[in-house]
């Protein structure tokens with residue numbers, strides 16, 4: 001079900017506010033209505049009602065004088081066909097809240113999108129000099145004034161692939177922590193040689209993370225108990241109120257998608273998309289924020305609540321119990337067995 005996209009109406013003779021009003025309700029034209037039976041209409045379009053298009057315009061208080069122009073320009077949000085004034089359309093009562101969200105995002109984007117784009121360009125060129133840029137300074141202030149979240153008494157997870165040279169090796173708790181300084185690669189929220197503890201909110205999320213988005217892997221999982229951690233939460237903006245609580249520049253960064261960018265083409269050391277996230281990580285660390293909660297870059301439609309947590313402060317977590325073996329696929333699990341007191345398993349995605 002479509003929502004009228006105002007960006008299609010750039011060269012319009014109809015005032016934008018009228019498009020806004022129409023977009024709050026218009027769902028589809030006669031074409032889609034006639035495609036389904038009267039009976040299924042109420043099921044498929046349960047929150048909708050059929051009305052004459054011009055009656056809709058009257059009820060929205062749109063002056064008569066502009067109706068003909070609207071008729072000329074309007075296209076059905078679903079099929080793109082023209083809509084005549086006297087034709088029947090379907091209107092949806094749930095669009096208003098979605099549209100309020102759209103409007104809020106459009107407003108935020110209008111204010112800061114250009115700034116953010118330019119800043120990211122600058123940062124990719126001069127990753128160490130973010131604070132020389134005015135937007136960089138504004139982002140610092142915005143991060144400082146973002147309301148922090150406290151994570152306390154929560155179990156998070158950490159995964160590790162089996163030892164490449166010795167797949168039978170049973171990992172201990174000691175081996176499930178951060179990598180040593182000299183082999184710490186650059187991460188979304190850390191620089192080379194600066195280990196940070198990356199966690200997931202489930203073993204499944206962790207398995208996906210270490211295996212390029214595919215959970216069908218065998219790995220070791222360590223439970224990590226997080227206590228009294230002051231966190232910058234970059235995930236909690238689903239509702240209008242929540243999005244509105246973030247400072248403007250942080251809200252702009254969140255809806256821009258830049259913080260979760262995952263570019264398949266960038267292999268090896270070249271990760272320009274990390275410049276902005278590492279800038280934010282540095283701002284957090286220098287301001288004594290213990291960590292950052294962020295959406296997993298490998299999540300999809302079915303597991304939208306896949307969340308990661310990176311912790312900079314070693315005092316706000318401890319390991320809970322010994323690591324256990326996780327399998328994302330029962331068939332792979334069937335290939336595991338106990339032999340001579342050792343776990344035998346086969347890891348198909350070993351690199």
Ligand SMILES: [Zn+2]
Pocket residue numbers: 028029030031032076077078079080081
């Ligand atoms: Zn249509």
